[in-house]
Amino acid sequence: MPIHPAGRAPRRGLRRPAPSRRTLLGAGLLGGALPLLSGCFGLGDTDGLVLEQPAGDVPEKYRDRQRVVIWSAYTAHNAEVIQANLDAFHEAQDDIFAEVQIFDSYDGVESKLAASMQARQVPDIAVFSDVVWNRFYLAEALEPLGGYFDEGFGTDSFDERFLKEGTVKDEIWWLPFGRSTPLFYYNREIFEAAGLPDRAPETFSEYRDWGKAVGEVEYKGKKVPMRAYVGGDDWYFQGSIWAFGGAYSDGLDMRLTTDASIAALEYDRAFIHDDGSGYLAADATGDFSSGACASAMQSTGSLSGIKEAATFDFGCGFLPREKDAGVPTGGGGLSILRYASAERKQAAWEVIKFLSTGQRTIDWTLGSGYVPCTKDAIESDEVAKLAAQDPRYKVALDQLEISREPDIVRRYVPETLVEAKNAIQSVYSAGESAEKVLTRMEEELEPAIDRVREKFERRVGTDT
Incomplete structure (x- = not known):
């Protein structure tokens, strides 16, 4: 996903642990990572190559x-949950x-890892987003994991849908x-004042x-979008x-300038600039939690934080459809x-085995707010109890049935995220023509796609 934030502010009463001496912050390095990724990191003959671990602190x-170094994008409270599970592992x-060496984001992990491989160092485990790991797979920098499973910890330990997203050519x-x-998060008080149903559109x-x-009503004395x-x-x-x-792409063939794709971004332009019903927010989750807007589309991982911060009753629902469902997986x-x-x-x-089995995966699911990925968590009494107590959490579980992984260019062409952010911001903030910005985005991405096409066809091919 995020790509959506990997952590949130610490919960009241919990102390954020001091980061290790080698805690790494990778902000601002993404641009420098792109040529390294496309150039296979410049490692030359890599058969049997072993690189050093990054330095760090060992009590x-x-x-x-045996020391294992994990480069993680999980910050704040989620960092605490992981550390508690690792403390249990050590015992x-x-x-x-x-x-664990902590970065500020998934982008931070990506860019620093690309640079560190040039310096002949690698961690042992990396936390990658769903639109980052694929690029390191193309660069042949990842270990195939199928041979590590055994009778006590098999592939059936994971949700089949999520496991498939990390599988290429049956590995x-x-x-x-x-x-x-x-x-879809909505403020029930505002919806009621506007005479709207108690549900998502x-x-x-x-x-x-x-x-x-x-737009016709006031909430606490003022208009809200x-x-x-x-x-x-x-x-x-x-x-x-x-x-x-619409779609970003069909395989590596771009689909941004189809009528359907343009219609999606034109909808946003009209919603914001013609109707005055939306705006480009610096912190959409914070704005929704404070009552500054009536609704927001935010991660399932934001649910716990919004519950803590909001002073009003709110509901959750599936994302709106139009011609089809549009629910991307992330994280x-x-x-x-x-x-x-x-x-x-x-x-x-x-x-990994310890973090993905038994009580530890249940603790991670409940503590982080992410949806359960393992059978132990999915089938646990604790997760079932939470879903029964809070229907909003059950919405997150139910919506998984209509979700799908991102389009190929978002996963394998790193420039896509940068160009997409530029495109949507041009429409959201300046009201530019949707057709114009998507045409520009497609033209900018063609050279980047050409750079990965040969390796993509060899390493992935039709297995998408």
């Missing part, structure tokens, strides 16, 4: 253990110590961990009509373009780096 009592066995390269979809057309109705738009993440636009019958998963030593890879697998 004295763990000095004799459960005597051979391995796992050190597993990326395991689901913190997965999500967007949800069924279609975008209905949503537009409701936006005009919200219907929707806060997100401009720094095109994940939500990926969903709406499907809803209108992160775990990969092992190919260039770690055999001992480090095996130790890394033991860490």
Whole structure:
């Protein structure tokens, strides 16, 4: 996903742990990562190549253990949940110590890893978003994971739909961990004041009509717009373009300038600039939680944070349809780096196994707010109890049935995210023509697609 934020502000009463000395912040490095990715990191002959671990801090009592380095995009409260699970791992066995080095985002992990491989260093485990791991797969930098499973921890430990997203040519390269979809969040008090039903709109057309109705009422003494738009993440636009019958691409063939794709972005332009029902927000989740807008489309992972912050009753529903459903999956998963030593890879697998089984995967699901990815979590009494207690959480689980993974160019062409953000921001903030900006986006992406086409056809081909 996010790509949507990998963490949220710490909950009241919880103390954020001090980051390790080698905590890494990768902001601003994405642009520098792109040529490294397309150039296969410049590693030359990589058969049997083993790269060093990044430096870090190992407590004295763990000095004799095999060290595993995890580069993680999970911050704030989610970092605490992972660390608690790793503390339990350290108590459960005597051979391995796992050190988490924290980045500010999925982009931070991507860009720093690309640069670190040039410096001949790699972590053992990396947390990749759903639109990042594919590029490292193309660069042949990931370890195939199928051979690590055994009778005690098989592929059936994971939700089949999510496991398939990390599989290429019948091999597993990326395991689901913190997965999500967007949800439709709405302020029940505002909807009631506007005479709207207590539900999400069924279609975008209905949503537009409701936006005009919200514009006619006041909430706590002032007018509020219907929707806060997100401009720094095109994940939500990926969903709406499907809803209108369009797509970013069919394989690597672009579909941005079809009538259906243009209609999706033209809808947003009209919603914001013709109707005055929406606006480009700096913090859509914060605006919704404070009552500054009537609705927002945000990650399932935002549900717990909104519950804590909102002072009003709110509901959740499926994303609106138009011609079709448009629900993209997002979030992160775990990969092992190919260039770690055999001992480090095996130790890394033991860490992943621990985090993905039993109570630990249940604790992660409940603590993070992400949807459950493992059978242990999906079938647990704790998750079932939460879904029964809060219908909003059950919406997140039910919507998975109509979700799908992002279009190919979002996954394998890194420039796509940058160009998509530029396109939607041009429409959301300046009201540019949807056809104009999507035509420009498609033209800008063609050279980038050509650069990956040969490797994509060889490494992925029709297995999409």
